[in-house]
Amino acid sequence: MKWYELKSEDVERHVNTDYDQGLTSKEVKSRIEKFGYNELQEAEKPNMFLMFLEQFKDFMVLVLLAATLVSGLLGEYIDAIAIIAIVIINAFLGFFQERKAEKSLQALKELSAPQVMALREGAWSKIPSKELVIGDVIKFSSGDRISADLRVINSNSLEIEESALTGESVPVQKRVEPISGTNIGLGDQENMAFMGTLVTRGSGVGVVVATGMKTAMGQIADLLQSAETMITPLQRKLEQLGKILITVALALTFIVVVLGVMQGHDVYSMFLAGVSLAVAAIPEGLPAIVTVALSLGVQRMIKNNAIVRKLPAVETLGCASVICSDKTGTMTQNKMTVTHLWSGGTTWNVSGTGYEPSGRFYEGDKDVNPSEVKSLQQLLTFGLLCNNAELKQKKSEFILDGDPTEGALVVSAMKAGMTRKLLEEQFIIEKEFPFDSSRKMMSIIVRDTNGKRFVVTKGAPDVLIQNSESILWDQKQQFLSTRLKDEVEGAIEDLGKQALRTIAIAFKALGPSQTVYSEADAESNLIFIGLQGMIDPPRPEVKQAVIECREAGIKTVMITGDHIVTAKAIAKQLEILPENGKVIQGSELSDMTDEELESIVEDVYVFARVSPEHKLKIVRALQKNGHIVAMTGDGVNDAPAIKASDIGIAMGITGTDVAKEASSLVLLDDNFATIKAAIKEGRNIYENIRKFIRYLLASNVGEILVMLFAMLLALPLPLVPIQILWVNLVTDGLPAMALGLDQAESDVMKRAPRSPKEGVFARKLGWKIISRGFLIGIVTLAAFMIVYNRQPDELMYAQTIAFATLVMAQLIHVFDCRSERSVFHRNPFENKYLVFAVISSILLMLVVIYYPPLQPIFHTTAIALRDWLLILGLSAIPTFMLAGSLLTRKRSK
Ligand code: ATP
Numbered sequence: 001m002k003w004y005e006l007k008s009e010d011v012e013r014h015v016n017t018d019y020d021q022g023l024t025s026k027e028v029k030s031r032i033e034k035f036g037y038n039e040l041q042e043a044e045k046p047n048m049f050l051m052f053l054e055q056f057k058d059f060m061v062l063v064l065l066a067a068t069l070v071s072g073l074l075g076e077y078i079d080a081i082a083i084i085a086i087v088i089i090n091a092f093l094g095f096f097q098e099r100k101a102e103k104s105l106q107a108l109k110e111l112s113a114p115q116v117m118a119l120r121e122g123a124w125s126k127i128p129s130k131e132l133v134i135g136d137v138i139k140f141s142s143g144d145r146i147s148a149d150l151r152v153i154n155s156n157s158l159e160i161e162e163s164a165l166t167g168e169s170v171p172v173q174k175r176v177e178p179i180s181g182t183n184i185g186l187g188d189q190e191n192m193a194f195m196g197t198l199v200t201r202g203s204g205v206g207v208v209v210a211t212g213m214k215t216a217m218g219q220i221a222d223l224l225q226s227a228e229t230m231i232t233p234l235q236r237k238l239e240q241l242g243k244i245l246i247t248v249a250l251a252l253t254f255i256v257v258v259l260g261v262m263q264g265h266d267v268y269s270m271f272l273a274g275v276s277l278a279v280a281a282i283p284e285g286l287p288a289i290v291t292v293a294l295s296l297g298v299q300r301m302i303k304n305n306a307i308v309r310k311l312p313a314v315e316t317l318g319c320a321s322v323i324c325s326d327k328t329g330t331m332t333q334n335k336m337t338v339t340h341l342w343s344g345g346t347t348w349n350v351s352g353t354g355y356e357p358s359g360r361f362y363e364g365d366k367d368v369n370p371s372e373v374k375s376l377q378q379l380l381t382f383g384l385l386c387n388n389a390e391l392k393q394k395k396s397e398f399i400l401d402g403d404p405t406e407g408a409l410v411v412s413a414m415k416a417g418m419t420r421k422l423l424e425e426q427f428i429i430e431k432e433f434p435f436d437s438s439r440k441m442m443s444i445i446v447r448d449t450n451g452k453r454f455v456v457t458k459g460a461p462d463v464l465i466q467n468s469e470s471i472l473w474d475q476k477q478q479f480l481s482t483r484l485k486d487e488v489e490g491a492i493e494d495l496g497k498q499a500l501r502t503i504a505i506a507f508k509a510l511g512p513s514q515t516v517y518s519e520a521d522a523e524s525n526l527i528f529i530g531l532q533g534m535i536d537p538p539r540p541e542v543k544q545a546v547i548e549c550r551e552a553g554i555k556t557v558m559i560t561g562d563h564i565v566t567a568k569a570i571a572k573q574l575e576i577l578p579e580n581g582k583v584i585q586g587s588e589l590s591d592m593t594d595e596e597l598e599s600i601v602e603d604v605y606v607f608a609r610v611s612p613e614h615k616l617k618i619v620r621a622l623q624k625n626g627h628i629v630a631m632t633g634d635g636v637n638d639a640p641a642i643k644a645s646d647i648g649i650a651m652g653i654t655g656t657d658v659a660k661e662a663s664s665l666v667l668l669d670d671n672f673a674t675i676k677a678a679i680k681e682g683r684n685i686y687e688n689i690r691k692f693i694r695y696l697l698a699s700n701v702g703e704i705l706v707m708l709f710a711m712l713l714a715l716p717l718p719l720v721p722i723q724i725l726w727v728n729l730v731t732d733g734l735p736a737m738a739l740g741l742d743q744a745e746s747d748v749m750k751r752a753p754r755s756p757k758e759g760v761f762a763r764k765l766g767w768k769i770i771s772r773g774f775l776i777g778i779v780t781l782a783a784f785m786i787v788y789n790r791q792p793d794e795l796m797y798a799q800t801i802a803f804a805t806l807v808m809a810q811l812i813h814v815f816d817c818r819s820e821r822s823v824f825h826r827n828p829f830e831n832k833y834l835v836f837a838v839i840s841s842i843l844l845m846l847v848v849i850y851y852p853p854l855q856p857i858f859h860t861t862a863i864a865l866r867d868w869l870l871i872l873g874l875s876a877i878p879t880f881m882l883a884g885s886l887l888t889r890k891r892s893k
Helices: 008-014 025-035 048-054 059-073 077-111 216-220 233-262 267-281 286-303 312-317 374-385 404-415 420-426 461-466 482-497 542-551 564-573 586-591 594-603 612-624 636-644 657-662 672-712 721-731 733-740 765-790 795-816 832-850 852-858 865-892
Strands: 115-120 123-128 137-141 149-161 198-210 306-308 322-326 337-343 346-350 361-363 366-368 390-394 397-401 427-436 441-448 453-459 468-473 476-479 501-510 526-535 555-559 582-585 604-608 629-633 647-651 665-667
Touching (some): 008 198, 077 721, 077 852, 267 672, 286 312, 306 672, 312 647, 322 612, 322 672, 337 374, 374 420, 390 404, 397 404, 420 427, 461 482, 461 501, 461 526, 482 501, 482 526, 482 564, 594 604, 612 636, 629 636, 672 721, 672 795, 721 795, 765 795, 795 832
Parallel strands (some): 468 526, 629 647
Antiparallel strands (some): 115 123, 337 526, 441 453
C-alpha cells in the first residue's frame, strides 16, 4: 500500500480508526491476535541443554571425569559414583547461576523497553511500544525513536533523522500532505515516519500503518541479533587472572603428585588426588559468581529506582569522582508555581501553591484585579497562549500534562480567570516554533478575531531582552534604552536571588500577509512585556545526598540551562557551592579553549545558562584531569555528553529515548539522591566481589598447601580426593554466594572513590589471601599430624580430623572476609544468608562425618568429642591470629 499517496482522511478510513478517539481496547485486542505484537524477530536463544553441557567443557573437569571412569572400571565404584555425583551437582549449580544471571539481564532489558504515547478510547496514555497495532494514533516529539511505520497526520516543525534506514544523516522535514508519483524512495516519503528513526526536532502525530516485521525496518532486518552482554572490567581482569591461577594451581598440583610418587605413594591414587586437587583449586566458578553478584546488585538498584542498562556501569559507579547533574527536576522537584510577576517596573505577587488554579494577585499589600492592569493581563494571556501544557482535574486533584515550566504559566493565567478554551475563541495559532534548550525560547504566530497577526515569544529573559528592541513601560511601547535594559536586568537578578526561575514574554505585530521564514525571523525585534518568576523547590533529600557524596570523595557539579543567579541561589541552598567555588556561564564557556577550561574546572561547581553542547566540553575537561565522570541528561542534544561520560545517566520520566539509549544508568524517579544510592550500591557490589574472591582464593591456597606440605614431609595424604571435592562444592560454594549478598560496611561512603586502574589484588587483598591461606594449610596439617602421631594406625581418623579442621578454618575465616579491616569490626550475625550458609555447611559436614552410610563414601569415621576442642582451637587461628595482632597494633598506636 502506498500510504504516502493517500490523503490523511483516506488513511483513517483504510486502517479503520478514528483520529479523535483512537482505537478501542476491544479492537486493539483483536488486532494483536490477528497480526501479533509490534516486535522485530530476535536471534534464537541458546538451547538450555547445551548451556548445561557447557559446564563440562572445562579441561580439568573432563580429566577428572575420565579419571573417575577409570577408577570405576578398576572396581572403585563408590568413589567413582560419588565423584561423578559431585561433579554433576557442581555443574547444576554453575548452570543455575548462569541462568539466573541471564534471566536478570533479560528482565533488565524488558524494564527499559520503549514506550509510546497512544490515543486509545479517547485518551492519551503511555503504552509499551510492543503493543502498538495498525490504526493506533500516536504522538511523538524531539528525542523519541519512532516505534512503528506511521503516516504523519500532524506535523509541528517535525524533523526526523532516518540514517538507520536510509543511511542519510541529514534530518528530513516531515509534512502531512499526500505525495504523488511512482517509485518514491523511503527517504522522499516526507509524510511517513518509519520504525527505528529518530525525531530530532519538533513534534507530530501519526497513525500506525505497519508494525513488527511488516515495517520497512523489519524487511531489511530479517533477523535482529540480540545485543551482546558486555563484560565488566573486573570480569575481564578475572578472566586473565584465571589463566594465571590455573597455571599456578596445575604446577603446584603437579609438584604434589610428583613428590607423592617419589615418597612412595602409588601413582594411581596420587593421580586421582592431584586431579581432584586441581579441580578444587581452580576457581572455575568465579566468573559466574561475579555475574550473579553483579546482577543481584542490579536488582537491588532497581528497588532504589536506578536501572542499569550496561553491566560495566555497576563497577564504574564505584569509581565515580564527579557527578555532573542537571538542576531542574533532578535536584529540584520540577513542581513550579509562579509567585512573582514583573512588568514595566512593577512587581506583583501571586498567592496559592502547587497546580491548584486559585490564588490572588497583590501589589505590595494591595489586592489587584489583573483584568484591570493591561500589562499584567497581557503577560498572563501570552504566557497561556504560547504554551502546550494542559491542566486536568481528577476529582479534587489538579494534574499537569506537559512541561512544568509551562504548567506554572497555565496556572498563573487561570488564577486570573483565563482558560485555554476562552483564548481559543479569540486567537488562532497559525504556526509554532517549539522550545529547544539551545535557543531557550519558544514562539507562536497567532491571528486574533479581528484578523490581526502577531508573534508571541516566551523564553529565558536574558535571551529575550537581547532580541527585543522595545518594551512596554507605563502602558506604552518605548525604545529599549540602556537604562530600561538595566531595569529589566535588575528585576531578573532580584527574582533569581530568591531562587526563582524566570520566564520572559515578548511579542511583535505582523502584517496580514507577512511571511515568517524562520525562528530567527520570528524571534527578533520583539517588544518585551515582562517576567514571570516561579519557585521550584529543591528536593528535600538532595542536600543530604550532596553532603554524603562529598564525604565519599565525590564532587557534585550543577549544570543547568537556568539563569546564573537562580542556579547560584539553589546551589547554595543545596550546599553544592562552597564559599570560594566558581560559577561559570555558558557564554564564558564558549569563549574558553579546552585547555583553559581544564585549568579551572576543578574549582567550578555551577555551570549556568549552558546549552547541551557545552556538556561535552565539560565532561572532556574533567576526564582530562583524571576524573571518572557521571553525567545526567534528558534531551536529544544531551546524548553525546552522556555517551562520552564514564557513567551516562538518563532521566526515566522526562528523558527522551535517545538519551536513554546513550546512557548506562536510568533514574526511574529523575532524582539526584538516586545517583548517590546507586554509587553506594556500586561500591558495595565491588567490595562484595572482593570479599568472595578473597574467601575462595584463600581457601584454595589452604587446600593446595596442606597437600603440598604433607608430601614434602613424606606424610600420607591428609585428605582424600572425595573430601577435597566436597570442600570445593559445599564449604567454598555456599558461603561465597552469601558474601555476594553482604551488607555494605558502614564506612563504604566515607572512603575515596576507587581507582579504575586498581588491580584485583589491590589494597592488600593478595597478602590477605596468601597469609590466611597459608595459615589454613598449616593448621589443617597440624591437626592431621597431631592425631596421626598419636594414632598412627588410624589414618582415616586423622584424615577426618584434617577434613573437619579445613572446613571449620574456612567457615570461621569467611567472617573475616566481610571487612576490609578485621573480623572484630562487624557483627557476624548481620548477614543472615551467611549465617545460614555456614550453619548448613557445618551440618552437612557433621552428616558426612557421623552418618554411617556416608562414611565409606567420604572415607570418614566419627570424631571423638574431645578432639573437637583441638579442631576448633586450631581452625580459629588463621582468622584470629592476624586479626588479633592487627587489633593490638592499632591499640598501641
Ligand atoms: P536543567 O538543565 O537544569 O534541566 P533547565 O530546565 O532550566 O535546567 P532548559 O530546559 O535548557 O534548562 O531551559 C533553559 C531556560 O529556557 C530556562 O531557564 C527558561 O528560562 C527557558 N525555558 C525553559 N522551558 C521553556 C519553555 N517551555 N518555553 C520557553 N522557555 C523555556
